[in-house]
Amino acid sequence: MPVPVLSAREATSTASELAERFAKGAAERDSDRILPVEELDELGRSGLLAITVPAEQGGADLPVAAVAEVFRLLATGDPSIAQIPHSHFVYVNALRHAATPAQQAFFFGEVLAGRRFGNAQSEIGTKHVRDFRTTLRPDPAHQTELWRLDGEKGYATGALLADWIPVLxxxxxxxxxxxxxxxxxxxxxxxVDDWNGMGQRTTASGTVRLDDVAVAAERITPYHVTFEGPQTYGAFAQLLHAAIDAGIARAALRDAAEFVTTKSRPYPDAIAELGIERHADDPTVVQAFGELELAVRAAEALVAEAARAVDRADAELNADSAGAASLAVAAARGATTDAALGTATRLFEVSGTRAALDSLNLHRHWRNARTHTLHDPAAWKVRHLGRWALDGQLPPNHGQL
Structure with a gap:
């Protein structure tokens, strides 16, 4: 069945509604490691996974600012559900950059029909994360019309529940x-569903094994050409990671506030010295929540500005505009990393001892934040910002900025 083509307002409204529903089962899914199969199907039916299909192919072609907000909203409900389609959007973007018209028509048609893309990109055991061994080899009987693929990929988020797996x-x-x-x-x-991370436990970010897989030439698209000139491919991918971290931060703050206003007991000294009845009225708690709100708002604002920077670069792409977009996204990644980790940590500080009960599973916010922010180091984002601030040096032109 074709999925609905959504406006920006409809997309953010739908994401908000889904996030509210997804939040209700997030703690249980994390605790029992229940993969969100039904939730992902609902996400697919909503039309949200098709919002970046180009208008000329019948899609919504929404701006990056709307896409980032959709990811942030979904992550406030369940960041694992938000992370699963990350690669789907990245490879839709890859098709826009480098696929032939015939390939675009076919794969964008697949997306509009509700089909999902996963990924098989990273490899374990190579020298670094951009070092790949997997190779397409010509089929001896068909030369370059048919290729054969062998290899093993790790961290293949989305692959288990996908219809198509893009393999780098x-x-x-x-x-x-x-x-x-x-x-x-x-x-x-x-x-293989073998992901056993301490956080983002239900992303099914497992292993993909490829054993003499036949790949027709028309199902192969170039990747290297994306980086032969200015591009926002990397900034777009990194922006969605920042949006997920911003969503984790907001969810942790929301749950902390709910806990403090309904369950936390006031500290005896606060009762004796200040005469308060609620823990939420303790000035030290109010101050802490103000600081957390400030950090989360700042992170959200930097995500929104980074998204607009990517949209501006896409409208007039050159080395300067692409570099500005990457720097804006780098700032967002740095801020959202700090906000997600800081909020998920201070949640316990402001809530009290009972918040640490395993049965409440409030620690999932910290586990999710710590796990997802390890995707690639925020410290390198800050380093590139420093080089820009000192010498006006643009960041490198690759897919992780």
Whole structure:
């Protein structure tokens, strides 16, 4: 069934409604590691996964600012559900950058029909995260019309519950990087649900094994060309990570406020010296919540500004505009990392001992924040900001900025 084509207002309204529903079961899903299969199906039916399909292909073609807000809202409900389609949006973007018109027509049609993309990008055991061994080799009987794919990928968020798995691989031995689009149920494809991280526990970010998988030439798109000139591909991907962290921060603050106003007991000295009846009226608690609100608002504002910077760069793309977008996203990543970790940590400080009960699972906010913010180091984002502030040096042109 075709999914609805949403306006920006409809997209954010739908994301807000879904986030509210997803929040109700988030603690239980995390505690029992229940994958959000039904929730992801509902997300797909909503039309939210199709909001970046180009208008000329029948899609909503919403601005990046709307996409970032959708991710932030979803993450306030359940950040695992928000993270699962991250690669879906990144590879829709990859198609916009480098696919042929025929490939775009086919895959954007798949998205508008409600189908989902996963990813098989990262590899474990290589020298660094941008070092890849997986290689597409020509099929001896069909030359370059058919290719064969072998390899193993890790951290494959979204692959388990996807219809298509974009696989990042060399085209030929030591050849340029391409994306091989592999059907989830294709022969030789195995997706292992072996993710055992302490946080983001229900993202199914497991292992993809590829054993002599046949890939037709028309299902291979170039990846390397995206970085041959100015691009916002990396900034867009990083922005969505920042939006997820901002959502985690807001959810932690929301749950802390709910706990403090309904369950926390006032400290005896506050009763004796100040005569307060509620823990929420303790001036030290009020001050702490004010500081947390300030940090979360600042992070949210930087996410919104970074999204607008990406939109501005896309409208007039050059080295300066792309660099400005990457710097804006770097600032958002730094701020959202601090806000998510800080809020999820101070949640216990302001709530009291009872908040640490395992049965309440409030610690999932810190576990989610700590796990997701490890995706790639925020310290390097800050370093690039420092180089810009000192010498006006633009950041490097790659997919992690």
């Amino acid at each position: 691989a060399h085209l030929g031995v030591d050849g340029p990087m391409h994306v091989a689009w592999v059907e989830r149920e294709a022969a030789g494809v195995t997706v």
